[in-house]
Amino acid sequence: MPSRRPKYSGSLYRRGPVWQIQYFVDGVRFRESAKTTSKDEASKLLSKRLAEERAGESSKSKPSTVESISELYLAGQRARWKKETIKWTGIIVRKHIIPAFGSRNPASIILGDLDKFIAHKKEEGLSEPRINRLLVILKAILRYAVRNKVLRELPEFPKPFSEAPYVRTGHIDEADWFQLSLMMPDEEPWLRALMHAAWTFGFRLGELTYMRVKQIDLDRHTITLPTGSTKNSMPRRVVMNPDGQLTKLLADAVEGKSPEAYVFSRDERGSAPIRNFRVSWDRLVTACKIKTGSGKDGKLLFHDLRRSAITRMASAGLSESDSMSVAGHLSSAVHRRYKQISEWDARKIAAKIDV
Numbered sequence: 001m002p003s004r005r006p007k008y009s010g011s012l013y014r015r016g017p018v019w020q021i022q023y024f025v026d027g028v029r030f031r032e033s034a035k036t037t038s039k040d041e042a043s044k045l046l047s048k049r050l051a052e053e054r055a056g057e058s059s060k061s062k063p064s065t066v067e068s069i070s071e072l073y074l075a076g077q078r079a080r081w082k083k084e085t086i087k088w089t090g091i092i093v094r095k096h097i098i099p100a101f102g103s104r105n106p107a108s109i110i111l112g113d114l115d116k117f118i119a120h121k122k123e124e125g126l127s128e129p130r131i132n133r134l135l136v137i138l139k140a141i142l143r144y145a146v147r148n149k150v151l152r153e154l155p156e157f158p159k160p161f162s163e164a165p166y167v168r169t170g171h172i173d174e175a176d177w178f179q180l181s182l183m184m185p186d187e188e189p190w191l192r193a194l195m196h197a198a199w200t201f202g203f204r205l206g207e208l209t210y211m212r213v214k215q216i217d218l219d220r221h222t223i224t225l226p227t228g229s230t231k232n233s234m235p236r237r238v239v240m241n242p243d244g245q246l247t248k249l250l251a252d253a254v255e256g257k258s259p260e261a262y263v264f265s266r267d268e269r270g271s272a273p274i275r276n277f278r279v280s281w282d283r284l285v286t287a288c289k290i291k292t293g294s295g296k297d298g299k300l301l302f303h304d305l306r307r308s309a310i311t312r313m314a315s316a317g318l319s320e321s322d323s324m325s326v327a328g329h330l331s332s333a334v335h336r337r338y339k340q341i342s343e344w345d346a347r348k349i350a351a352k353i354d355v
Contacts, residue, residue, distance in 0.1 A: 010046050012039065021046040023053070024149045064150045066109075066141065067102035073144040089137060096121070096134050097141070106145050111156045114138075118158065128161035135160065170294025170301060171308040171340045183287050190264045191280055193249040195305060197223075200246050201238050202309035202327045202338075204231060205302050209274050214259035216250055223250075225328070236328045310338040 010023030012034075019034040019042035032049070034042035070093050078086055100117050101109060114135070121131050135157060145151035172180070177199060184192045197203050207225055215224045225236040240247045253263050254270075261270025285293070285300045293300030294307075306327070313323035320332065329335040 010050060012042050012046060021049065023049055064105060064145070065102060066104050066106055067098050069106060069145045069150060070097065070102075070141050072148075073141045076144070092134065092137060093141075097138055101138070106142055106151045109142070109155050111158065114155070114158055132160045168294035168304075168307070169340055170292060170298075170304040171311050172290060172292055172300065172304065173308075176288070176290050176292065177308070179288050179290070180284065183284055185280070185284070188280055189249075189252065190266065190274055191277065191284075193246075193253045194264050194274065194277075195302075196246045196249050198302065198305035199309055200240075200244070202306040202313075204306060204328075206231070208264060209262075211263045212259065213254045213257045213261050213263055213270065216254055216263060218247070218251055218254070221247060230328055232328065232330055234328065234330065236325075238326055307338050307340060310335070311340045314339050 010021060013020050013022065015033070017037045019036055019039055020031060021034055021042055022029065022031050023046065024030070032045075034045045036042055036045075074086060074090055074093065077089075081089075100120070101113075104113075118131055118135075121134065126134075139154070139157055142151060142154055146154060180195070181192075184195070194208055197208055198205070201223070207230060210229065211223075211225075215226070216222075217224070221240045221242050223238050223240065227233060227235045230236055240250075250263065254261075256268060257263075257265075257270040262273035263270070264274045266272045266274065281302060288300075290300045291298035293304050295301045310323060310327050313326065318326075320335065323339075324330075324332070324335050327335065327338070329338070
């Protein structure tokens with residue numbers, strides 16, 4: 001049995017009467033015979049090897065950098081994270097963390113370096129919540145280095161900035177929606193169908209842009225989101241009104257397309273899915289002059305249609321459990337943050353209490 005020593009300082013064990021030493025370099029285990037029957041002499045050899053590693057004098061030493069560890073960390077998360085999460089985390093690492101710490105040995109990072117990093121990011125104009133997120137990613141990378149025995153222990157991190165509750169309240173009422181409907185361009189029918197789906201059932205944009213024809217059953221008037229296609233990975237199914245506007249729009253959107261084709265596409269075959277429609281959206285919301293959105297200066301965001309749909313469900317008398325089932329929320333607290341008081345309900349409340 002190996003002798004007990006402090007964590008990450010290697011170990012001693014015997015093979016017959018001769019003592020052996022064992023230690024790690026960049027997560028790789030190395031063993032060596034001490035060529036002695038004396039435990040004290042074997043312990044001195046182990047201490048010597050560890051000192052060489054710390055000084056970088058060992059031939060086995062391979063300088064580990066934050067950049068190399070970051071690449072291993074991201075590669076290890078590809079099987080666990082969604083593709084978009086890997087993509088944006090990689091962008092953040094390359095844009096912010098690598099320029100500051102990429103060539104550094106993780107063991108050389110101290111609290112003062114992190115304080116300088118924060119000050120530099122503030123000079124670049126980054127908000128405190130964004131800096132918090134950068135530190136979370138850097139800490140995860142260094143923690144990965146500790147787990148792989150490249151780093152002995154995490155450096156001390158500064159306390160995160162306190163963040164105000166992130167609550168958006170942007171939504172529109174029936175009058176705003178009617179105005180939007182009038183301004184929707186006829187030459188982009190996919191935009192009308194996309195917006196109707198979000199306004200009616202509160203679908204998220206990602207759920208719509210990746211939606212396939214096989215998910216829509218016009219005979220049973222259902223839309224199915226399979227496992228893994230939603231934010232919480234839970235499946236969801238909604239039933240459409242057979243005589244509703246959304247049913248007609250989706251029937252036109254899927255006509256002549258194969259089951260694997262995209263529902264919302266710029267071409268008739270459904271092979272060119274809608275991904276970026278910022279220009280069309282900006283043109284539409286600017287023309288409508290709606291000021292109740294959650295964007296800058298009250299600009300309407302597409303996600304505000306989801307908040308509006310959940311608000312309409314509450315106004316229509318749906319129970320919280322029913323509206324959560326339609327919206328795909330698992331938490332009542334999150335669902336209540338989405339639910340706003342519509343202007344119509346606010347007027348009814350005013351009529352009751354302002355007498």
